[in-house]
Amino acid sequence: MTRLNRRRFLTIAAASGLAGTSAGAAEVATWRGIALGAAARMQLVGIDQMEADPIFRAVAAEIARLEAIFSLYRPDSAISRLNRNGALHAPPAELLQICSLSSTLHRATKGAFDPTIQPLWRLAAKAAALGEPVSNADTVRAHALLGWTKVRFDPERIAFETPDMAVTFNGIAQGFITDRIADKLRNFGLPDVLIDIGEIRAWGAAPDGAAWRVGIATPMSECCADRITLSNRALATSANFGTIVDAAGKRGHIFNPKAGVAAAHRRQVSVSAPRADLADGLSTALCAAEPWALDAALAEFPQARLEHLAV
Numbered sequence: 001m002t003r004l005n006r007r008r009f010l011t012i013a014a015a016s017g018l019a020g021t022s023a024g025a026a027e028v029a030t031w032r033g034i035a036l037g038a039a040a041r042m043q044l045v046g047i048d049q050m051e052a053d054p055i056f057r058a059v060a061a062e063i064a065r066l067e068a069i070f071s072l073y074r075p076d077s078a079i080s081r082l083n084r085n086g087a088l089h090a091p092p093a094e095l096l097q098i099c100s101l102s103s104t105l106h107r108a109t110k111g112a113f114d115p116t117i118q119p120l121w122r123l124a125a126k127a128a129a130l131g132e133p134v135s136n137a138d139t140v141r142a143h144a145l146l147g148w149t150k151v152r153f154d155p156e157r158i159a160f161e162t163p164d165m166a167v168t169f170n171g172i173a174q175g176f177i178t179d180r181i182a183d184k185l186r187n188f189g190l191p192d193v194l195i196d197i198g199e200i201r202a203w204g205a206a207p208d209g210a211a212w213r214v215g216i217a218t219p220m221s222e223c224c225a226d227r228i229t230l231s232n233r234a235l236a237t238s239a240n241f242g243t244i245v246d247a248a249g250k251r252g253h254i255f256n257p258k259a260g261v262a263a264a265h266r267r268q269v270s271v272s273a274p275r276a277d278l279a280d281g282l283s284t285a286l287c288a289a290e291p292w293a294l295d296a297a298l299a300e301f302p303q304a305r306l307e308h309l310a311v
Helices: 049-070 078-085 093-108 115-130 136-143 173-187 276-288 291-299
Strands: 010-014 028-035 038-045 087-089 151-154 157-160 192-196 200-203 212-217 224-230 233-239 268-273 305-310
Touching (some): 038 049, 078 087, 078 093, 093 151, 093 157, 093 173, 093 276, 115 136, 173 192, 173 200, 173 276, 192 212, 200 212, 224 233, 224 268, 268 276, 291 305
Parallel strands (some): 010 038
Antiparallel strands (some): 028 038, 151 157, 192 200, 212 224, 268 305
16 A cells, blocks of 8 residues: 655745744734645744735645646646646646756756656556555566656657656656745745745745754654754655555655666655755655765756765
């Protein structure tokens, strides 16, 4: 059975002029609902509910719009239509942007970041749901479908060169969505914000005026492996065993695209970068990358930083 152990969505934003004011004394506006397929909560500190409601509506609408592009669970999403038909005409700009960044990450990580891993992930998830092992023959067939260089994209069309290919952007989409939420909040003039939807982005300061402090959770627990200060920066953590995709509990959800099996080089990687999409994609890739490729991949992105690694 597939198991997910990640808090999916929490946003805290502090209005200006709160330095020196205790968080308990400031007004707190709260929104609760569903986002990215899970329970969601947003809090705005220092803003009353009436002022906050338009912000909440704008953020919720942006999440819904992006889900309609990237969700593998919605048959009408752009990515579902691409996977079903093998091509997508007039693709959304956001899908092209994430394809472009995926190409950059694919090159920099020597193929460790590869969104065409979806056939292998789908095979493992199906077998887990049935309580059956994945056969070697099925693995070989699924592995033959992989290859990001076999995906063609331009403003007119995204298309697969090989029939039955499929992509997933689950290794980067949460970071991408985090950045788009950040852009929305900046448009509302909020100077101090912490966003957490599994990946984290922060700028400004916490409500008490101190720097934002964030924890890096260990796999399968709520304990913190480390705590770091985050300012005008994003943090992403990928944990191979954060999601289990086999009945025996031995296979994590991050696959090595070259080997065609669950990645075993690292249990968890946390990366910080100026934007969450880059941090997210790098943390995913570095879980799967060969041991010798880690330093070389990070060197391609001088503004990124390895914050935590568990082997």
